[in-house]
Amino acid sequence: EADIYQTPRYLVIGTGKKITLECSQTMGHDKMYWYQQDPGMELHLIHYSYGVNSTEKGDLSSESTVSRIRTEHFPLTLESARPSHTSQYLCASSLQGGNTIYFGEGSWLTVV
């Protein structure tokens, strides 16, 4: 059972607002990821991190940014939300060298 937590689970915000989606894991995993998924579509990797102070862009271009100051914490920030950012955002983690990714429960973001 994975111990990875995301907050908020559901959020409705207005256009132009700044939002940070929080993600924490208690498994000591070095690698962390953010995926974005629209209903009925694939999960797309938007950010990942190999460890503290490491962040990389994923396969899908995103206007969001991430930071990794602590091993257990990998927040995602949208400086100015737009309706096109409405989606489900899934945080995940894995062991270094591991090939199984463990997901949090997701954050549903709606921008109006």
Added chain:
Amino acid sequence: DQQVKQNSPSLSVQEGRISILNCDYTNSMFDYFLWYKKYPAEGPTFLISISSIKDKNEDGRFTVFLNKSAKHLSLHIVPSQPGDSAVYFCAASPKTSYDKVIFGPGTSLSVIP
């Protein structure tokens, strides 16, 4: 261009019967394959995986078959139960970068009591 394809968006199966979910991939560098299950409003949970050195892996009611020559894998659930109703994602990663997991679009399975 999708590297991992799940051509059936949905599947309905009677309780107690076999569910077969299919997945095709295009990248011959893929070396490790996974299935995830996702309930509405939850994150995906890992179900079962298979390495390219095997052609079958079994875990309880779940069996994954891999046909490398056809670049095809399938997940069999026997017997199907109503609690199996969920979206199933096929995923693959290359040997050179196991953390670069590519997901398919998912198949929504409904198990009818």
